[in-house]
Amino acid sequence: MALSATLHNFAVQLADVDRGVYEDLELRVARHPSETLEYMITRILAYCLQYEEGIVFSEGGISATDEPAVQVRDMTGRTTAWIEVGAPDAERIHRGSKLAGRAVVYTHRDPAKVLAQYAGKKIHNAARIPLVSFDRAFIDEAAGLVDRRNSVTLSVTEGVLYLDLNGTSLRTDVTEQPLG
Template structure:
């Protein structure tokens, strides 16, 4: 855990009907002092939306060599590089070279996130996807965060239904192609 990090716990019930993934799990998430609540929440949502065997949070902001979330197979091979926020083109290029799949989840305006990538060399950019939420969705959810949280994530027909500590919100999952 990062020094000075605030620990948040999340008891999550996930029902992703689009992918056929149904899991209950608990997470201890260390929020670094320089990490915003919006970033941490997006990281939590991305973890659930990408949930699969071998998924894990990396060392986070203290690690420049790994994305926020990684997926490894049973042999330890990196299969997914999952970035949060607005990574630069160089990080995407690096991640795309190392992993079979590279995705970005953002809590920001996707057009502004993608603009700096235009014209930059990004390995297999046509295969990289950027996912975003409806405008205001993350901002509505952030005030609901507590140190101990109960979360239900239901995904159906590319819509996320989020119950966070007894309040229910929903957002379409918007997928953007880089190339």
């Protein structure tokens, strides 16, 4: 018998001072049985840090092969931002960058190792695609705080992310570097 996804609810107060985005979000996140909590936290952070009208989680979640973890669609349904999580293969990022015109990769892994896997690979506009990473200890600690129902306050100012998750406060630098 196949295992089913676990639903997690996140009530998020988002204050992204760097981008001028202030929203209250109610996120229902399905965590696939093969998805780690670290990946899920990174996926939620990617959603919040890229938040704009039309943003959605992929319908297939971690098992989706033809769409990113998170994407932004315009009013016609066309994908305008391709947002990957983890360490997706170069071909996937190449396809997403060509399709959407704007791509970004968020990782919970060692950014040097993620970048190394793209060396010499063909990725459309690689120099314009940021790899966004967080301190690994921050991701590990946040993953340990996740419940089925979660209260989140997320603030970003001057490249520093402040996260209050279920009453515990954490902070990390948001680091960006180009894929190519």
